[in-house]
Amino acid sequence: MIRKKVVLSLALVSLGLTMAAVAGPKGVIIVRPLGVGVSITIDGNFDDWPLNRFEQPSVQPLFPEGQDQETTDARGDYIVYDPDRVGFFNTARGVVSEDDPHLDFEVNTYFAYDAEYLYILSIFIDDEIVGYHDVSDFGSQPYLNDGLEFFFDAKNDSDDSISDIQFPNIDDVEPNVDDFQIGAGLNDLFDAVVPENQGGFGVVMGIIRSGNxxxxxxxxxxxxxxxxxxxxxxxxxIAARTFADLRAVGAPNVVIAENPGLTFRGYVIELRVKFGLVDGFTPDHAVGFTVFWRDVDDSSGGSIQFMDWAQSTTASGGTTLAQSITDIFYAPNWGALEFNTNNPLGGETGTVDWDLF
Known part of the structure; x- marks a missing residue:
């Protein structure tokens, strides 16, 4: 990977610029193990998640403070969408809906793990649930529908733009061979895991990009x-389920709690990713990570909003100094997943001391 760094450095010198020292992470998500007797079934239902055991969200600074910093002190065991603390790309910042934005989009995303899998649960408030724009044979365009996407750096060693040689693909040379992007999206064309009369909704998951x-x-x-x-x-x-009334099924969300007179429609995407997919993707060390959520509010598919937890606002490959500050392909702009065994989810557990992690 030396060749990549030399080329980039020479380009910056010729412009009279210097690249800031590689830093990060831009926020940490503490991933806690499932406790004794706790297991998760991937069915789009969240009643087997011990959500009352999650302690605090990993909260980014107000935008653009997090984007402008080399690191942030965001730290917690789940994340919450906050329009003032995310990076928007593909649509103008704050263009959420012509209706009440709280009815239009909110999401909490939770994490857990066991010896085999990383589990991720996202509970979305969404007044317009869209899963009909991706008509590809295998659902390989999930970004056209509602859902979310993840970037992983399995070894947590990428210090560059992960695609500065082969954009829009991830470079297949070190240190980017273990980097990959997973896309998950609702899809009407696929069978639901649970019956539709129980809220089941079709959903797909696959690799969008990978250095491997x-x-x-x-x-x-x-x-x-x-x-x-x-x-x-x-x-x-992976499984998805829609809910006509998230409050009635106990969905935890501060917006729901603060608006007792409103009914919030939404959906859940629940998934798991197997450890060992690539070299280094194991829960014995920190893994580079970011997530962006998608909200489609236009029946034509022309309005797809992407919202990045770590505050990236561009997706151009990040090969210049200016681009690296804002670009999601620049790995130092990501946060990290930190796995620990100090406070299992479920069973006997005390209050977590976040300073220990």
Whole structure:
């Protein structure tokens, strides 16, 4: 990877600029293990998640303070969408809805793990649930529908733009071979895990980009080692369910709590990612990470809003100094997942001391 750094450094020198020292992470999400007797079934229902055991959200500074800093002190075991603390890209900042923005979009995202999987649960408030724009054979365009996407740096060693050689692909050389992007999206064309009369909704998950080309396969969600792993594991790896009244099913969200007279419609995406997908993707060290949520509010699909927890606002490859400050492909702009065993989710547990992590 030396060649990449030398080329970038020479380009900056020629412009009379110097790149700031690589820093990060831009926020930490503490991923806690499932406690004794706690197991998660991927079915789009969250009643088997011990949500009352989660302690505090990992809260970014007000935008653009987090974007302008090399690191942030965001630290917690789940994350909450806050329009004043995320980075918007693809649409203008703050263009949420012509209706009450709180009815239009909110989301809490939770994390847990066991010996085999990283589990992620997202509970969305959304007044217009969209899963009909992606008509590809295997659902390989989830970014056209409601959902979310994740970037992972398995070894947490990427200190560059992960795509400065092969944009829009992730570079297949060190240190980016273990970097990958997972996309998850609602999709009307796919069978739901649970019956539709129970709120079941079709949903897909696959590799959007990967430095490991075996993981990616042809890129159409129909092959590659990621899909092979999902096909080989027992039970579903992703599920979605819609809810006409999130309050009635106990969805934890501060907006719901603060508006007792309102009914909030929404959906859940629940998924798991198997450890060992690529070299280094194991829960014995920190993993570079960011997540951005998607909200589609236009029946034509022309208005897709992307909202990044770590406050990136561009997705151009990040090969210049100016781009690196804002770009989601620049790995130092990501946060990190930190796995620990100090405070299992469920069972006997005390109040966590966040200074210990």
């Amino acid at each position: 080309r075996d993981l990616l396969g042809s890129g159409n969600f129909g092959d590659g080692s990621f899909q092979e792993t999902m096909n080989a594991t027992p039970g579903p790896d």
